[in-house]
Amino acid sequence: MTDSEHSASLDADLNRQALDFHALPRPGKIGTxxxxxxxxxxxxxxxxxxxxxxxxxxxxxxxxxxxxxxxxGNLVAVITDGTAVLGLGNVGSLAGKPVMEGKAVLFKRFADIDCFDIEVNAESPQAFIDTVARIAPTFGGINLEDIAAPHCFEIEHALRERLDIPVFHDDQHGTAIIIAAGLLNALELQGKTLAEAQIVVLGAGAAGIAGVRLLVALGAQPERIFCIDRQGVIHSARTDLNPYKRSVAVETEQRTLADAMRDADVLIGVSGPDLVTPEMLATMAPRPIVFALSNPVPEIRPAVALAVRDDLIMATGRSDYPNQINNVLGFPFIFRGALDVRAACINEAMQIAAVEALRTLAREPVPPEVLAAYGLTDLRFGPDYIIPKPFDPRLRERVPAAVAQAARDSGVARLPATH
Ligand SMILES: NC(=O)C1=CN([C@@H]2O[C@H](COP(=O)(O)OP(=O)(O)OC[C@H]3O[C@@H](n4cnc5c(N)ncnc54)[C@H](OP(=O)(O)O)[C@@H]3O)[C@@H](O)[C@H]2O)C=CC1
Ligand SMILES: CC(=O)C(=O)O
Ligand SMILES: [Mg+2]
Structure with missing residues (x-):
């Protein structure tokens, strides 16, 4: 059996298990x-x-x-229109329900936040906005999920203006926060800095644009960040750019993903499956970092990437490889902190506080229960451990406390912190 036949048979087996898991003993993953x-x-x-x-x-x-x-006060809505479900695209709101139920499980399991998953058939962004605004009184917070760019930006902005509870588009900010925490650690391990790094962001949608914004807020140089969409590099001479893509356009002669990858220090993939080739990886700068975050299939598989580069730090969005850069590390704990102080919003200061809490925690010794959950005997800060594991019980203390403190310091908390 070849390597790819072997991995296809593992995938088929996991898919069968996943169907049984969702169907039995009673359909779905969460109740009341x-x-x-x-x-x-x-x-x-x-x-x-x-x-x-x-x-x-x-x-x-x-x-x-x-x-x-x-x-x-302890109830969050996970709401989607089904237009960008994982990396599967516009599969519709009903087909997105297993993911939304999954997010609800994570809210409850990791942060004891109750959650309703809500799948909305909306004929326009305005119809979606109106639907969410009308049901908002029920909830202490709104977690928008898997809504495609560019509508996600307009939707989140309008709801933030209309509502006095936190509205947080997880695929934008949740993802950006985990990317930033993991990247700061990975850069340090590779002997590089965010300010000097040349960064390629493959995918200029919800996760890509928000990722760029947060990295720039943390010190990345906008002219060193090359964003890519289906038409190639987002450069300032393009005439087909929406305002969100225009805001990340750079002046450059580079036109293709392969052009941008040459000498890049970092690739952040938030696009779709198998878009990056081994040949592209070979042309990256020494000691590169590749975050292939598309779910369920990354932009390049770890085995393929590591076969080309042994000086690489590699992460995916998946639970079955080392270095899981996934917003599961963010939304439960960020909402916990925001709800605990009844914050009016989740602002940039709170997001950066979460980045710092996550990246600091990865440097500390790993508790035995985390090793047991992953079947490991040893795990320490290094190329295969740049970010805490979701089962780390310390996340529940550290991240909410940091977020709540930032909410108070930035004047959006309406209750004193309980941490
Ligand atoms: N690990 C994690 O925690 C997370 C991972 N993700 C993953 O990131 C991906 C994008 O999600 P999201 O930002 O919400 O989706 P969006 O639909 O908002 O954006 C997708 C972006 O990817 C680009 N893209 C898609 N296919 C290609 C291609 N073949 N070549 C170049 N660019 C392409 C699109 O280009 P165009 O604009 O031209 O259409 C668009 O800019 C998904 O795979 C998702 O699973 C998302 C959130 C969290
Ligand atoms: C993880 C996640 O939110 C996504 O892939 O869309
Ligand atoms: Mg998502």
Whole structure:
């Protein structure tokens, strides 16, 4: 059996297991739980009529009391229109539901945040915005998921303006935060700096554009960042650019991905499967960094990349390789911090605080339960460990505390921190 036949058969086996996992013993991945007694006549008199009328009256008089008498303050909506589900494209809102249920599982498992997944059929960005705005009173926060660029930018902006709860497009900011944390660590290990690095960002959508913005805020030089879309390098002479792509355009003679890869220090892939060739990788600068983050199939597979370059630091978005650069490390903990102080938004200061907390944690000794979860005997800061693992219990303390502190320092917290 060749290497590629072997990996195809492993993929087929995993896919079969994944279908059973989702179907059995009951369909789907998440349900609801009742948090108050519901056993006696008296319980019903409190939980339902007549008792339930009193919190209604209280909230009617003072809407803030919804945080006291309902689950609003610990409830997040994961909402999609299904237009960019993972790297699978516009599969529609219903087909996106397994991913949204998955995000809900991660919110609950990692940060004890309750979550409804909501799949919206919307005929236009405005219809989607109106739908989300209309259901927003239910929630303490809105996690937008898998909405394609450029509509995602307009949608997030409009909802932030309209709502007084955090609205966070995970594929933009969640991804950007983890990329930044992993990249700062990887650059240090490779003896490079963000300010000097030549960076190629393959994919100029939600994750790509937000990634560039955050890296620039952290010190990357805009003229050293080459973004690529289906038409090639995003350069300033192009006439087909929307305002978001225009904001990352550079003056350059480079036109193709292969041109941009030559002598690049960093490749960040947030585009689609198998778009990067071994030949391209061979032309990168010494000690390169490749984040092939497309899900489920990366822009280049680790085995292929590492066969070409033994001086490489490699990461993917997947759970089954070392260095998982995935927004699972972000959204549960960032929302936890934001909800804990009832932040009005998740601003850039809070995002940078999350970057710092994540990158610092990767330098500390790894607890035994993390080693056990990954079947490892040893794991330490280095080329195969640039970012904490999602099962690291310290994430639940460190990231929310840093985010909550940044919310307070930047004046968007409406409660004192509990951390
Ligand atoms: N690891 C992680 O945590 C995350 C990974 N991702 C992955 O990133 C990818 C993009 O997601 P997202 O930003 O939300 O999606 P968007 O639809 O917003 O953006 C996709 C971008 O990729 C570009 N692209 C797609 N195919 C090609 C191609 N063949 N050649 C060049 N460019 C291409 C598109 O180009 P054009 O503009 O020309 O259409 C577009 O700019 C997905 O695979 C997703 O799984 C996303 C979020 C988190
Ligand atoms: C991880 C994720 O959010 C994505 O691939 O879209
Ligand atoms: Mg996503």
């Amino acid at each position: 739980e009742v948090t108050k007694p519901a056993v006696t006549q008296h319980d019903l008199s409190l939980a339902y009529t007549p008792g339930v009328a009193e919190p209604v009256r209280q909230i009617h008089a003072d809407p803030d009391l919804a945080y006291r008498y309902t689950n609003k």
